Amino acid sequence: MRRFLLACLATLTLAACATAPTLRGTGDLGVVIERAAGRVQIVDTSTQRHLATVAGLGDLSHASVVFSRDARFAYVFGRDGGLSRIDLLTATLTHRIVQAGNAIGGAISQDGRIVAAQNYQPGGVRLFDATTLAPLADIPAVGADGRVSKVVGLVDLPNQHFAASLFESGEIWVIDARQPQQPVVKTYAAGREPYDALVTPDGRWYVAGLYGEDGLALLDMWAPTPSIRKILAGYGRGETKLPVYKMPHLRGWAMAQGEAWLPAIGRHEVLIAGVQQGWREQGRVAVAGQPVFVMARPDGRQVWVNFAFPNNDTVQVIDTPSRQIRHTFKPCKGVLHMEFTPKGEAVWLSCRDDNRIEVYDTTTFARLATLPADNPSGIFFTSRAHRVGM
């Protein structure tokens, strides 16, 4: 398919090809990270099929993806600091740079023109032109304590801003990138060891999970002078934490029914905070292990949860109105990630240790398809292109 499209492009005349290439949109496309092989698969969520593979992406042991606003290009952030831009339609790598020694993820600006990468080594945020990947700015993550920190929880915000958190320094940074070559940073003291963060889909609330204390740090981006507030403080009630064999991930998918559904740290619980209730705890749901991804189906009717080692063979589905576990199942070994189709009728699960992707119906919980994949980790669908904080 790829060679065919390229051949058509090369001749510059479609008539030269036996048949014209099929025109298609990208709204039902996505990518699956094959972490150990340094490849991504391009998949079609309508036909539940693998379309193409793009290789040569470096170390993808922790990889994440954002999409251009035309949902044609995927930006892949690799562990080794690689930033790759992939054309989903031609299945080609259009640009690739190595922008840091050790990176963790990234974000794309509201207008789609700036790609931001968050780095562990050297710790900081770097801004790039989304079309050419030319560097725009380098923002070293030096906290108030003078230490260089690892950067986590980078998200895009409205008005060409980004927010990120500094693990060692315990700070939240809000980056004004309206002039992307001269970004302006505001810093806030957040608490001990923020490990990841989310912004709500309206762009108002930035929430950083804290590893070093019971609670989360909340920043109201709409306040005239934003300030940090601790929420769900002391949710562990002083009890000894259970060991955490994998850090949870936070993103804007946590919201359902006006509540944030959040993984507890060191407790086998999902915590529920009410946005309209000043982010106070509204309840908690006991689950099968240390939650890693706590993801609301796009309609918010269900929240799906996967778990850290040694419970990473299990997935649980919470019915949000009743806050009851609706379904528990063990789809495979090493369930690393979940991604809903744009309107949520199906969910794709990556089964790292079983080398496959499983697709499930979210109403009947029946398995719809199985796709082979080599050590799959993250699954990213293009519907993320049009959501703040994704």
Place this chain on the structure above:
Amino acid sequence: MGRREQWMMLLGSGLLLATLCHAAPPVEPSSERRAVLLHWLRDDCGACHGMTLAGGLGSPLTAAALADKPAEGLVATLLYGRLGTAMPPWQPFISEDEARWLIDLLQSDRALSALPRAGGRP
């Protein structure tokens, strides 16, 4: 942590130190267990320390990074975790001999080549 656990941990550390005073080479786990341990090393240790052991939220586990650290301390960290950090205890899943074998491997510069390659799908 309860007092009982504290005692168990002290006892564990004591036994561990006593064992480690014999500088005998670590007992080689069975090939099945070696496969499990290497899989955990790449994928589960790798979740924090990086799949190529170069570090992530957790510190690097390359031979160079571990060169000047005493093996006993590393074995204790692996088995009992490290208080005040995100490092969890692996003692529920890994025996002391297995921990010594893993640390020996990590410090020897052979770990990366021993890790499972991409596999499964041709």
